[in-house]
Amino acid sequence: MNIFEFIRDPSQIGPWFHQLLLSAGMQEWVANLIGDVIGVLLIVGAVLTSAIFLIWLERKIAARLQDRVGPNRAGPYGLLQTLADIVKLLTKEDVTPDGADRVSFNLAPALMVMQIIMVAAIIPISAGLIGANLSVGLLYFIAMSGIASIGALMAGWASNNKYALLGGFRVVAQLLSYEIPLAFSLLAAVIWTGTMATNNLAMQQGELLFGFIPGWNILVMPFAALIFFIATLAEGERAPFDLLEAESEIVAGPNIEYSGLKFAWFYLQFFVNSLLLACIFTTVFLGGWQGPFVDQFPLLGIVYFFVKSLLVLLALMWVRATYPRLRIDQMMTFCWKVLVPVTLVVVLIVAIGARITPDRSINAVIISGANIVALLVTLGIIGRSLRRDVQRRKAALPGRSTAQV
Amino acid sequence: MPIIPLSWFLLVGAGLFSIGLYGALARRNAVAVLMGVELLLNAVNINLVAFNRYIVPAQVTGQIFAIFVLAIAAAEAAVGLALIIAIYRTRDTVNLDEIDLLKG
Amino acid sequence: MEFTFLHVIFLAVAGFTLLCGLGVVVSRNLFHSAIWLIGAFAGVAAIYWLLEAEYLAIAQIMIYIGAIATLIVFAIMLSRGMMIGRAKMNNFQAGISAVVGILLFALLAFILLQVEWPVVQQAVVADPIPMMGQAFVTTYVIPFQVIAVLLSVALVGAIMIARER
Numbered sequence: 001m002n003i004f005e006f007i008r009d010p011s012q013i014g015p016w017f018h019q020l021l022l023s024a025g026m027q028e029w030v031a032n033l034i035g036d037v038i039g040v041l042l043i044v045g046a047v048l049t050s051a052i053f054l055i056w057l058e059r060k061i062a063a064r065l066q067d068r069v070g071p072n073r074a075g076p077y078g079l080l081q082t083l084a085d086i087v088k089l090l091t092k093e094d095v096t097p098d099g100a101d102r103v104s105f106n107l108a109p110a111l112m113v114m115q116i117i118m119v120a121a122i123i124p125i126s127a128g129l130i131g132a133n134l135s136v137g138l139l140y141f142i143a144m145s146g147i148a149s150i151g152a153l154m155a156g157w158a159s160n161n162k163y164a165l166l167g168g169f170r171v172v173a174q175l176l177s178y179e180i181p182l183a184f185s186l187l188a189a190v191i192w193t194g195t196m197a198t199n200n201l202a203m204q205q206g207e208l209l210f211g212f213i214p215g216w217n218i219l220v221m222p223f224a225a226l227i228f229f230i231a232t233l234a235e236g237e238r239a240p241f242d243l244l245e246a247e248s249e250i251v252a253g254p255n256i257e258y259s260g261l262k263f264a265w266f267y268l269q270f271f272v273n274s275l276l277l278a279c280i281f282t283t284v285f286l287g288g289w290q291g292p293f294v295d296q297f298p299l300l301g302i303v304y305f306f307v308k309s310l311l312v313l314l315a316l317m318w319v320r321a322t323y324p325r326l327r328i329d330q331m332m333t334f335c336w337k338v339l340v341p342v343t344l345v346v347v348l349i350v351a352i353g354a355r356i357t358p359d360r361s362i363n364a365v366i367i368s369g370a371n372i373v374a375l376l377v378t379l380g381i382i383g384r385s386l387r388r389d390v391q392r393r394k395a396a397l398p399g400r401s402t403a404q405v
Numbered sequence: 406m407p408i409i410p411l412s413w414f415l416l417v418g419a420g421l422f423s424i425g426l427y428g429a430l431a432r433r434n435a436v437a438v439l440m441g442v443e444l445l446l447n448a449v450n451i452n453l454v455a456f457n458r459y460i461v462p463a464q465v466t467g468q469i470f471a472i473f474v475l476a477i478a479a480a481e482a483a484v485g486l487a488l489i490i491a492i493y494r495t496r497d498t499v500n501l502d503e504i505d506l507l508k509g
Numbered sequence: 510m511e512f513t514f515l516h517v518i519f520l521a522v523a524g525f526t527l528l529c530g531l532g533v534v535v536s537r538n539l540f541h542s543a544i545w546l547i548g549a550f551a552g553v554a555a556i557y558w559l560l561e562a563e564y565l566a567i568a569q570i571m572i573y574i575g576a577i578a579t580l581i582v583f584a585i586m587l588s589r590g591m592m593i594g595r596a597k598m599n600n601f602q603a604g605i606s607a608v609v610g611i612l613l614f615a616l617l618a619f620i621l622l623q624v625e626w627p628v629v630q631q632a633v634v635a636d637p638i639p640m641m642g643q644a645f646v647t648t649y650v651i652p653f654q655v656i657a658v659l660l661s662v663a664l665v666g667a668i669m670i671a672r673e674r
Contacts, residue, residue: 029514104544135638136567143567146575150547153582157540165586172579179575196638409519409559411626417523417556419617421530421549423610428534430606431599436584440533440546443577447553450569458560462631465641468565469649472641475572476656480663482577486584487671493588494673502600 011128011298014039043131047120047272052082054271058317065321092260097160100257105158109258109265111151116272118144123279124199126289126301137198138186141280142179145235148269149175152244152254155266159257167253170328171237171244177335178234178241184343185228188350189217189284192367198280202288209361216287220364223371223378224346225285227339229315232281234335236274238316240323243331278312279305286312342378349374414455422448435489435499439482446478519559526552537598539585547578561633564641 014035021031056071056079063070071078096105119141121131134140149172156168190196193204207215218225234241245253255266282288286308289301326334353367421444428441450471457467493499496506529552532545550573557566634640645653 033514101538101540104540107544134563135636136564139564139567139571143571143575146571146579150574150579150582153579154544157582157586169583169586172583176576176579408513408515411628412621413519413523414556414560415621416618417526419614419621420527421553422617423614424527424530424534426613427606427610430609431603432534433598433600434539436539436581436588437534437542437598440542440581443546443573443581444530444533444549447550447573450565451553451556454557454560454562454565458562458633459626459628462629462633465634465637465644468562468637469641469644471562471565472568473652473656475568476660479572479576480659482580483663483667484670486580487667489584490587490671499588 011126039131043120044117047117048268050275051268051272052086054275054313055082055085055267057313058271058274061314061317062321065318086264089260089264094260094262095257097257099160101158101160103158104154105257106262108151108155108158108254109262109269111147111154112269113265115144115148115151116269116276118147119276119280120272122198123276124202124283124288125305127203127294127298128199129298129302130199133197133199135197137201138190138196138280138284142183142186145175145179145182148273155258156254159254161257163251164254164256166250167244167256170250171254174234174237174241174244174331177332178231178339181227181335181339181343182231182235184340184347185224185231186284188221188224188343188347191347191350192217192220192354198283198288202283202290205287206290206294207360209364213361214287214290215364216285216290218285220367221285221346221350221371222368223375224343224350225281226375227343227346228281228285230339232277233316233319234331236277236316237270238274238320240319240326241331242320242325243328274316275309275313278309278316281312282308338378338382342374345374346371411455411459414459415452418448418451418455420448421451433500433502435492435501435504436486438501439485439489442485443478443482446474450474515559522552522555522559526556540582543578543582543585546581547574550574550578562637564638 017038018031018035021034022028026034059081060070060078071081074080074084096102122134122137122140124130124133152171152175153168156164156166156171159165189201193201195201195204205214205216209215209219213219237244243249245255255263258266282305289298289305291300291304294301294304349370350367353363353370355363356366357363425441425444425448428444429438430441432438432441453467453471453474455467457465457471461467489499492504496504498504526549529545529548533542533549536542536545550569553573554566554569557563557569
């Protein structure tokens with residue numbers, strides 16, 4: 001097999017390497033083990049090094065959106081700023097507070113990083129280029145976010161600090177609540193595509209509706225995609241849902257007592273988690289690696305995938321840089337009284353719409369239309385209840401400006 | 406094809422069950438007792454799934470029962486912990502041998 | 510019987526699970542018990558994976574670690590006073606419970622190793638998830654509905670019991 005074959009289709013490299021090991025006279029299980037270990041190391045390396053770029057990107061873009069310059073001293077465009085920060089964090093003293101529960105204090109950052117590495121394994125970068133195409137891929141993704149909340153709770157408890165503990169409570173309250181709309185919007189996509197495996201999801205979205213419209217899930221179910229995006233903001237702990245590290249309320253969240261390298265792990269988890277959430281959004285709703293000519297040149301899939309993912313990440317950063325933080329009661333109310341009922345409706349729409357006529361294209365149009373109607377009705381109801389709320393407060397507080405309520 | 410003998414899995418289940426039983430019987434703290442009960446349920450689930458895999462591999466009956474057990478465990482944990490918190494509020498203890506209001 | 514790589518993995522996973530289980534029942538600090546419990550749940554999930562029940566393994570992680578363990582840790586934190594200054598962690602039955610546990614394990618192990626299990630040499634169903642879904646809405650539809658009602662009742666009941674008056 002020559003080098004051009006690999007460039008055309010990078011997913012061939014795994015089987016080729018496996019064959020090479022077998023032909024070198026190895027036993028089947030040794031070859032499997034070596035291949036798996038190399039794959040794991042590749043994913044871990046990619047995850048850990050991507051953080052360097054992501055942190056720079058986030059700072060630079062947030063700065064531009066807020067009319068600042070951002071990092072510009074270390075290296076061209078401040079590109080080396082993150083490296084400088086890493087050196088700084090490595091040389092800092094590693095403090096364990098008095099009265100801290102040592103085991104859980106050291107275990108918590110490891111759990112946080114474990115979550116992102118585990119999730120990275122199911123991201124299909126190109127056709128067949130994936131760590132593990134699990135048949136339960138999306139469920140696995142949701143299960144892993146539970147591990148992150150355990151890690152945060154553990155960090156909050158072990159630090160022996162009341163602000164850290166409050167931060168840990170907030171993390172769990174927020175992540176568990178927003179997991180429900182997250183899971184249900186993914187369920188809508190799963191019902192429509194009929195698979196939970198991430199690579200198969202991306203492949204399924206390559207079908208053309210009416211022969212020319214790409215069958216991306218965001219076109220079929222825009223409302224589910226919007227709900228998933230909002231839940232992503234909450235799961236990624238980004239403004240307006242960054243109550244976990246609300247500096248003005250609880251100082252810094254569960255990682256308050258951490259310093260040096262262990263703090264860096266929390267920091268890394270935050271940034272890489274955002275990228276992975278953007279990757280999952282791309283895979284489930286934006287067609288993953290699908291794009292023109294991807295069947296002839298699977299290498300193009302990598303380009304498409306990263307362009308789409310970075311655009312989603314950009315949208316996440318944009319929201320973070322522009323919106324103020326919600327109050328904690330607003331955050332919970334929004335989840336339980338708006339998102340949860342609405343996602344149930346969306347799942348119902350997709351479940352009924354997917355079987356209403358034998359033609360998938362017509363079903364897609366029906367689901368899409370029903371989604372938009374549901375979105376408009378929801379917006380109308382929210383707007384009315386907000387207006388009524390403002391009027392009630394105005395009646396209660398005569399003479400005050402309503403701008404403050 | 407299954408390579409590991411079925412009895413190995415059943416032994417793990419039996420071991421976990423015995424440990425859980427000890428936890429549920431011996432601990433004073435109600436939360437610890439609840440953790441023992443969770444271990445018991447997990448041990449039963451291992452057996453269900455192992456029998457499913459080795460004796461009726463063409464069906465999924467054992468896995469379905471395991472999912473029922475999972476759902477019941479979730480309900481049990483929620484109600485049990487709510488009771489524990491309520492008792493803690495009124496009695497200021499969760500040690501089961503001190504909760505003896507009904508004892509004459 | 511040939512001893513393969515899979516046997517090594519199984520022994521490691523089983524040992525880890527039992528060790529974590531022991532940690533749950535013997536550790537003095539309740540929070541450490543909860544951490545051991547999370548380890549035991551993860552070990553059981555790995556055992557499901559070895560039994561080729563991927564869906565159940567993931568459900569185990571999602572429900573047991575993501576929900577039940579979190580709930581237990583929450584309960585421990587909300588009733589924190591109970592962890593301080595209590596020397597005794599076991600009740601008067603501790604000794605006899607240990608004996609009962611060991612005897613039960615010996616009995617079960619004796620029986621398990623005696624019985625000829627009717628093991629079928631056959632691969633598992635290729636895609637069990639659709640089969641399970643179908644079974645839930647056909648053969649097991651009534652248990653399924655009962656479980657759904659049970660969960661709703663438990664949800665409402667737990668909120669009613671635990672709320673502050």
